[in-house]
Amino acid sequence: MSDEIRAAMPEVSGNGHQDVREVESEFVRGHLLQAYGCFSSGHKFCREVCPVYQVTRNEQHTPTAFHANVVAMEKGAARLEEVADNYSYCTLCGGCELRCPNTLFVGDFYRNRTRTVKLVQDMRAAANKAGLGLWPRWQRWVEATMVGKNEPVLDYEQIRPVDPNRVADWAKDLPFEIPRGGENILFVDCEAAYYRTSLPKAVAKILHAAGVPFGLMYEQWCCGGPSLEMGYPDHARYLAEHNVADWKKAGAKRVFVLDPHDYISFVDMYPQFFPEEELPEFVFMIDFVAELLDQGKIQFVKPIEKTVTYHDPCRMNKRLGKWEAPRKILRAIPGLTFIDVDHVTQWAYCSGAGGGFAVEHPDLAKKIADLRIARAKELNVEALVSACPWSERPLTSSGREQQLEVLDLLEMVAEAMGLND
Amino acid sequence: MATLTVPNPVTDKAIAALEQAIGKEKVLTDVGARVARTRVPAPFPVHRFAEHMPDVVVLPESAEEVSAILRIANQYRVPVVPRAGGTGLADGAVPLHKGILLDIKKMNKILELDLVNRTVTVQPGLNMLKLNEYLAPYGVFYPDDPASYPVSIIGGRIGTSGWSLIGSRYGHTRDLVISLQVVLPTGEIVRLSDGGGAPKVRKASTGYNLKQLFIGTQGTLGVVTEATLELFPKPEAELAAFFGYESFEAAYRSTGALSTSGLGTLAAVILFDERKVEYLRRDDEAYIPLPERIKAVVATALYGVEEEVRAAANRLFKIARETDGEYLGDELSAGDWASRHDRYATPLHGRLPDGTVVPMSWHCEDAAIIYSELPAIKQKWHEITDRYIQKYGIFDNWGMFFYSNNPYKGWGDYLVEIDIGIWEQALNEETWQAWVNLKREITRATLEHQGSISACHGACREGDAEFIPVEMAEGGFELMKRIKRLLDPNNILNPSKNFLHLAYADEEVTP
Amino acid sequence: MKQVRKGVVLRREDLHVFEVDPALMTRVPQDVTDAEQTRIVRNRWEYLDWMHRHFAHNTLLLSAVTEAPAHGPGQSAH
Ligand SMILES: Cc1cc2nc3c(=O)[nH]c(=O)nc-3n(C[C@H](O)[C@H](O)[C@H](O)COP(=O)(O)OP(=O)(O)OC[C@H]3O[C@@H](n4cnc5c(N)ncnc54)[C@H](O)[C@@H]3O)c2cc1C
Numbered sequence A: 001m002s003d004e005i006r007a008a009m010p011e012v013s014g015n016g017h018q019d020v021r022e023v024e025s026e027f028v029r030g031h032l033l034q035a036y037g038c039f040s041s042g043h044k045f046c047r048e049v050c051p052v053y054q055v056t057r058n059e060q061h062t063p064t065a066f067h068a069n070v071v072a073m074e075k076g077a078a079r080l081e082e083v084a085d086n087y088s089y090c091t092l093c094g095g096c097e098l099r100c101p102n103t104l105f106v107g108d109f110y111r112n113r114t115r116t117v118k119l120v121q122d123m124r125a126a127a128n129k130a131g132l133g134l135w136p137r138w139q140r141w142v143e144a145t146m147v148g149k150n151e152p153v154l155d156y157e158q159i160r161p162v163d164p165n166r167v168a169d170w171a172k173d174l175p176f177e178i179p180r181g182g183e184n185i186l187f188v189d190c191e192a193a194y195y196r197t198s199l200p201k202a203v204a205k206i207l208h209a210a211g212v213p214f215g216l217m218y219e220q221w222c223c224g225g226p227s228l229e230m231g232y233p234d235h236a237r238y239l240a241e242h243n244v245a246d247w248k249k250a251g252a253k254r255v256f257v258l259d260p261h262d263y264i265s266f267v268d269m270y271p272q273f274f275p276e277e278e279l280p281e282f283v284f285m286i287d288f289v290a291e292l293l294d295q296g297k298i299q300f301v302k303p304i305e306k307t308v309t310y311h312d313p314c315r316m317n318k319r320l321g322k323w324e325a326p327r328k329i330l331r332a333i334p335g336l337t338f339i340d341v342d343h344v345t346q347w348a349y350c351s352g353a354g355g356g357f358a359v360e361h362p363d364l365a366k367k368i369a370d371l372r373i374a375r376a377k378e379l380n381v382e383a384l385v386s387a388c389p390w391s392e393r394p395l396t397s398s399g400r401e402q403q404l405e406v407l408d409l410l411e412m413v414a415e416a417m418g419l420n421d
Numbered sequence B: 001m002a003t004l005t006v007p008n009p010v011t012d013k014a015i016a017a018l019e020q021a022i023g024k025e026k027v028l029t030d031v032g033a034r035v036a037r038t039r040v041p042a043p044f045p046v047h048r049f050a051e052h053m054p055d056v057v058v059l060p061e062s063a064e065e066v067s068a069i070l071r072i073a074n075q076y077r078v079p080v081v082p083r084a085g086g087t088g089l090a091d092g093a094v095p096l097h098k099g100i101l102l103d104i105k106k107m108n109k110i111l112e113l114d115l116v117n118r119t120v121t122v123q124p125g126l127n128m129l130k131l132n133e134y135l136a137p138y139g140v141f142y143p144d145d146p147a148s149y150p151v152s153i154i155g156g157r158i159g160t161s162g163w164s165l166i167g168s169r170y171g172h173t174r175d176l177v178i179s180l181q182v183v184l185p186t187g188e189i190v191r192l193s194d195g196g197g198a199p200k201v202r203k204a205s206t207g208y209n210l211k212q213l214f215i216g217t218q219g220t221l222g223v224v225t226e227a228t229l230e231l232f233p234k235p236e237a238e239l240a241a242f243f244g245y246e247s248f249e250a251a252y253r254s255t256g257a258l259s260t261s262g263l264g265t266l267a268a269v270i271l272f273d274e275r276k277v278e279y280l281r282r283d284d285e286a287y288i289p290l291p292e293r294i295k296a297v298v299a300t301a302l303y304g305v306e307e308e309v310r311a312a313a314n315r316l317f318k319i320a321r322e323t324d325g326e327y328l329g330d331e332l333s334a335g336d337w338a339s340r341h342d343r344y345a346t347p348l349h350g351r352l353p354d355g356t357v358v359p360m361s362w363h364c365e366d367a368a369i370i371y372s373e374l375p376a377i378k379q380k381w382h383e384i385t386d387r388y389i390q391k392y393g394i395f396d397n398w399g400m401f402f403y404s405n406n407p408y409k410g411w412g413d414y415l416v417e418i419d420i421g422i423w424e425q426a427l428n429e430e431t432w433q434a435w436v437n438l439k440r441e442i443t444r445a446t447l448e449h450q451g452s453i454s455a456c457h458g459a460c461r462e463g464d465a466e467f468i469p470v471e472m473a474e475g476g477f478e479l480m481k482r483i484k485r486l487l488d489p490n491n492i493l494n495p496s497k498n499f500l501h502l503a504y505a506d507e508e509v510t511p
Numbered sequence C: 001m002k003q004v005r006k007g008v009v010l011r012r013e014d015l016h017v018f019e020v021d022p023a024l025m026t027r028v029p030q031d032v033t034d035a036e037q038t039r040i041v042r043n044r045w046e047y048l049d050w051m052h053r054h055f056a057h058n059t060l061l062l063s064a065v066t067e068a069p070a071h072g073p074g075q076s077a078h
């Protein structure tokens, strides 16, 4: 950590280190029963859907191994510090835990299911708590986030913080003003606010054109999800607390969310930190656009003459079961030829961008993105449409190499509504 | 006595040689790599976890690399255990003496698709579902369909001589493999087909039928590095029909009538006994509402050209009705059938004697038994299992299935399965030994009824392996030992599996 | 919550999904929410349909091909 960053770091608990044996026994105690739930099955139905395994073909990067390690630790056959690094080989896409028969076939009957995502996150947190120092790039990423209050998305090399005062700069050259505060808040994810600024602009135009009043936060911070995913739950909470306070001050009743990663933080992580009644309603923009379309509040007037296929963002499809709205929108765009790959096949697809994977393992993440683009190429389409800004950067770069265009669904909606003219 | 109780450890020198031969990044010694390849889904002596961890894991990508690994193993006299999907239910891929674990999953390339001659040639690390996703646009299909279809892989299918759910229509693994490339224990690379050496010829009388010799050897005779496989047209139509019966006897008779119907599209006949139905009524959504009068079930499935399937369905329905079968409805039939391609074995099926749910691991007995003996074996196996449940309280009886077991026909012998839950968290040496004894009693019953110990998983672990010399007493086991020694003079490949340490009993041969 | 048979209850009429009697779940936590339960059930049916399509171009049902009844004993349309 540079001195500059250190000086600017806020006080957040969870930076201190605990004895690794203590951390291990606490971890094993907390996860043993669920670990046996997998270890005693050991059937590995999860394996071929796992995007990381698909590019490493290494059995130690699988949910089966993640669970077996816990039993091995209990039996003294492994130590936490010997196996912890394996848990960095995961994009937290959730494909495995849905595909697992313990979820898919009987999760409803027993109301107990496989929770690999949680296991991986908890192991990352445990390793950090024990001060193992396994993942310097994640550490730097989270520290830079604490300073920049948003993720350091403009500098993957050095991982330098962004300027928190520029989080709403994307809105500057819009033809209309967006107020601060209000009942409807648009939350613009870090990647979109600083890097893919065309996306929040498109969303603002859509809402404006549909006559939906909305404002921005007084001071928007990172949702905190990535900090949790990289094993820094206290930092995640620190960021989350700020956002909840900001919404309260704004009088927010509804928060429009344009990014799947933010959305899952809000509906999955925030309820673990705050009572439900303190939280606003979270509306995923794609769902909202589908609704507006249904109600006739927006119209597609401009054809987009292209043949495309669609990439299901992992968190939407695999972790939240949302796959219908984007398909509905694509089918409604005039001129568009939509070649669908069903969402079940896509349990095995991923862009490699999630769960901090691309920060710590950029080479493997690139292989995952390359594979996703290659699969789209086989369909003889002109473009791959995604609905997740995090996926769009690696996919665009792999797409450039393989000559395939990558588009954002909400940006296409703005285009089809004629809002770019 | 076995000479292989204390194998040579894999030394740093051997590891350095492996690294030099195939590259550092494909030789793994870290604990995570080794833990991940310690067990398969069969019951595991978890209290002795570390005993089964390999010393080193290698991830070769070609036959030449496999060959180099085996030569090094011979030089240093250390064991090599091939591992494919690691889903085997008889411990074939579990290291008994640590050593080198040879993981073939990186060898997953599709080498040639020949649509004219209807073959596909692949490396052995590929999974069947993935292969069929690749084949789908061409309208062809590789029909090896175990209940581990989405996860087991071709090398392991060959290593075990697997059984396919739709094998009565399409054949089983051994019928679907046209030719093989194999690396022998001493490192030579050979190509073998059915009675000859031409890679795409399905039947020849030129030489010995060496292909079959290398199918079902559990990695004790060689490592398969390439396979040429049979392609079928993707089925136009599928139809599954499940029938209920008021007694096991009625269902058993109906099974006989259905499986001898002569219907060419009949892919499977599966008989569920009373205990299986009772168990499914306990926690399978589809079966919970079945009235108590339904005591046994017969499942059937048809695959083929649509006109054929429609005609066969009428005949099937007629036979089932005439033998007192009651159709269980479209939803149950289609839904249950679709789930059989990855038949879920989930640990929460486990119940302690007081009815409470605990995660249990799964034992899947898989003897091959002729039709006439099925009622008797059912009675014996349940009697044995229930006795152990009563005494130890950590097992659970999940009932029995009887599956048609022969290629291209429904009749003959059946894959007889009793599913038993084992509460692993409670295992210690005493209860583990109890489990092995249970297993032994089941195996003895199989042999008493002219059965074979294993239809598809293999007989490589305790409780099975020691009975191979009994089942193959008329010279068969002697021949196996001679072949093993001839091909593997230093006992390198998967030592002690199938009781084959006896091949070296009269001289000191150690790894 | 309706007792369906020994060890099985029906809690959610809306989804018509059976559940293990919670009295038997003293050793294993039950933490799947209703929303998740709905998601699992939907995904299961989607997955089974996917498997049918994977194995054959066309899935035929016995009731459509013969005079067999569509619903079996104890089962009703839901
Ligand atoms: C839920 C479930 C359902 C199952 N249903 C069925 C079923 O319906 N039918 C059935 O047959 N089995 C079934 N099985 C068992 C298992 O899937 C099969 O035995 C399968 O063939 C094993 O394949 P694998 O790739 O997992 O092999 P592994 O378990 O890794 O290996 C199996 C054996 O093959 C050897 N081997 C591996 N690769 C090679 C190679 N390249 N050359 C030589 N030897 C090699 C290994 O040493 C080992 O002895 C089921 C298992 C599960 C968990």
Ligand code: SF4
Pocket (backbone or CB within 6 Å): A037, A038, A039, A041, A042, A043, A044, A045, A046, A047, A063, A064, A067, A096, A099, A100, A101, A102, A114
């Ligand atoms: S996560 Fe599920 S599918 Fe994968 S090995 Fe564990 S229990 Fe089996």
Ligand code: SF4
Pocket (backbone or CB within 6 Å): A049, A050, A051, A052, A053, A061, A062, A063, A089, A090, A091, A092, A093, A094, A095, A096, A097, A116, A117
């Ligand atoms: S969450 Fe995704 S990346 Fe992680 S283990 Fe599961 S399938 Fe693999």
